[in-house]
Amino acid sequence: MKKHSIGKLVIMLVLMLAFVTGCTNNGSKITIVGSSAMQLLAEQAGNDYRLSHQDSNIVVQGGGSGTGLSQVQAGAVQIGTSDVFAETQKGIDAKKLRDYKIAVVGIVPIVNKGVGVKNVSQKQLKQIFTGKLTNWKQLGGKNEAITVINRSKGSGTRSAFEDIILQGTKPVKSQEQDSNGAVKKIVNSTPGTISYLSFPYAHDTNIQKLSINGVKPTNKNITTNKWKIWCYEHMYTKGKPNKQTKAFINYMLGEKVQKDLVPKIGYLSINEMKVTRNSKNQVTQIGK
Structure with missing residues (x-):
């Protein structure tokens, strides 16, 4: 065989191999988009999963729960992550989505350490975030204006x-x-500020977390709804997931993630809950 013919054959074989490999990678790619509160868990689980599933390709992005739900509904991603139930969001047809509750995450109000307040009532917290309380002195703290930092819509x-x-x-x-990280940075550095974080982002010793009605923000208190500000971390798929996506969701619900990774990062295993909450925020004790 002539040299140039052999060269052409080699090039063709290389191109074919690249095409087949590309198809394989695309088929096993799982794109996860949505909740920034769940991003830590999804990223670490994805990294661990790849170690034992060499052919997997898991890409995790934030963007917020609204983005996650709209993207998975449109079929643009395999998994949309959300801190809220799909049926509560405008423009989302929850009947077309499948809900997998992966974990529970607490939400805690945080303040700049200089405000001089460590505990508020739930009513006072509401008054702060609706603008009815405007100075920390009204709560027994420093004579300083309250500056609310909210999350994006x-x-x-x-x-x-x-x-x-x-x-x-x-x-x-x-x-x-837009993010827990930005909120934490601003509250730590800006006098008079208040906002809120999901528990996994609130381990920094520089953060002043608020108790509510004398109840401390702990995962143990979430299990019985004694600490009331918590939500599910959902993974949604559009209808029945493909084989690769279902395998990863099963991994998220399995013992390795639920018993080891979930508590390690600061979330709460779905299996630890003694209560359930529905999309209307009605809480029911499990077993009753």
Whole structure:
């Protein structure tokens, strides 16, 4: 065989191999988009999963729960993550989606350490975020104006916080931030500020977490709804997931993630809950 013919054959074989490999990678790719509160868990689980599933290709992105739900509904991603139930979101047809509750995450109000307040009532917290309380002196703290930092409107953490605390009351106009990290940085450095974080982002010793009605923000208190500001971390698929996606969801619900990774990062295993909450925020004790 002539040299140039052999060269052409080699090139063709290389191109064919690249095509087949590309198809294989695309077929096994799982794109996960949505909740920033769940991003830590999804990223770490995805990294661990790849170690034992060499052919997997898992890409995790934030963007907020609203983005996750709209993207999975459109078929643009395999999994949409959300801190809120799909049926509560405008423009989302929950009947076309499948809900997998992966974990539970707490939400905690945080303040700048200089305000001089460590505990508020639930009513006071509502009054702060609706603009009825405007100075920390009104809460027994420093004579300093209260500055509210809210999450962006697409945030599932914000939706959960407002559903439980504001209960339909209009929030005060305030600065808005897209991520837990940005909120933490601003509150730590800006006098008089208050906001809220999901538990996994609130381990920093520089953060002043608020108790509510004398109840401390702990995972143990969430299991019985003694600490009331919490939500499910959902993974949604559009209809029945493909084989690769279902395998990863099963991994998320399995013992390795639920018993080891979930508590390690600061979430709460779905199996630890003694109560359930529905999309209308009605809480029921499990077993009753």
